[in-house]
Amino acid sequence: MYDIREWRHAFKLDPDKEISDEALEEICESGTDAIIVGGTDGVTLEKVLDLMARVRRYTVPCALEVSNMEAITPGFDFYFIPTVLNSRDPKWITGLHHEAVKEFGEIMNWEEILVEGYCILNEDCKAATLTDANTKLAKDDIVGYAMMAEKMFNLPIFYLEYSGKYGDKDIVKSVKQTLESTTLFYGGGIRSAEQAEEMAFLADVIVVGNVIYEDLKTALKTVTAVKKINRK
Numbered sequence: 001m002y003d004i005r006e007w008r009h010a011f012k013l014d015p016d017k018e019i020s021d022e023a024l025e026e027i028c029e030s031g032t033d034a035i036i037v038g039g040t041d042g043v044t045l046e047k048v049l050d051l052m053a054r055v056r057r058y059t060v061p062c063a064l065e066v067s068n069m070e071a072i073t074p075g076f077d078f079y080f081i082p083t084v085l086n087s088r089d090p091k092w093i094t095g096l097h098h099e100a101v102k103e104f105g106e107i108m109n110w111e112e113i114l115v116e117g118y119c120i121l122n123e124d125c126k127a128a129t130l131t132d133a134n135t136k137l138a139k140d141d142i143v144g145y146a147m148m149a150e151k152m153f154n155l156p157i158f159y160l161e162y163s164g165k166y167g168d169k170d171i172v173k174s175v176k177q178t179l180e181s182t183t184l185f186y187g188g189g190i191r192s193a194e195q196a197e198e199m200a201f202l203a204d205v206i207v208v209g210n211v212i213y214e215d216l217k218t219a220l221k222t223v224t225a226v227k228k229i230n231r232k
């Protein structure tokens, strides 16, 4: 499925973490809508190339979520570019992006590039520390970022990122109610089929990451849990 507006579930694989061929096969053949390759640190070109080649044995769509310029390579179906809307440092909002587009803009295939408006809400996660994200936000602050993502910047994706921590359902619900055309990704702390199902009622796309490496069987169960619920 190459239209993110039809996705319900994605697995996020971290190039900096090891995964066996058997586990990778189960993940890629699970029925998930996509594999997102991304992580905050330790993402090198070598590790990205290795993981991409292994995922490419399967037909599942595969996106590279760019976290640094050095690890970008051709061969993915999509390139997801995060912009951290609640960062206190402009480098993570438009700074690195400006440098990249100045240098490579003429040769970039914009058809395969999707910008993700991130709002990072777990103050203890690596991405929050790296980007100096202001995580002390009230619901209306977060809803404001969602509205900016859609109405001001026309972004295809708004990503509520709780990486490592299960999020606040009330916030996810309010953000979903605010968005009309932008796709809402929810990611963070999903460690059971029940949690996946709960968030699938609220968000468009549920992203499952760390549990892949901690409890593969449970990770696989999140796919069926999410797929049985229609997107609103």
Ligand SMILES: CC(C)=CCC/C(C)=C/CC/C(C)=C/CC/C(C)=C/CC/C(C)=C/CC/C(C)=C/CC/C(C)=C/COP(=O)(O)OP(=O)(O)O
Pocket (backbone or CB within 6 Å): 014, 038, 039, 040, 041, 065, 066, 067, 068, 069, 072, 073, 074, 075, 079, 081, 082, 083, 084, 092, 093, 096, 097, 098, 100, 101, 104, 108, 109, 113, 118, 125, 126, 127, 130, 131, 161, 163, 164, 209, 210
């Ligand atoms: C050759 C070719 C095909 C070219 C393609 C052209 C192309 C795509 C060019 C890129 C253009 C561009 C605009 C690039 C932007 C450059 C850039 C570096 C932007 C900054 C991105 C950013 C804000 C990164 C910050 C960190 C972040 C939000 C990462 C996202 C992933 C994430 C949150 C992972 C979760 O954390 P994790 O590491 O899993 O944590 P744990 O290990 O604790 O679980």
Ligand SMILES: O=P(O)(O)OC[C@@H](O)CO
Pocket (backbone or CB within 6 Å): 012, 161, 162, 163, 164, 165, 186, 187, 188, 189, 190, 207, 208, 209, 210, 211
């Ligand atoms: O690793 P977890 O906590 O599942 O989060 C998934 C994803 O949102 C991380 O970027």
Ligand SMILES: [Mg+2]
Pocket (backbone or CB within 6 Å): 014, 039, 209, 210
């Ligand atoms: Mg992770």
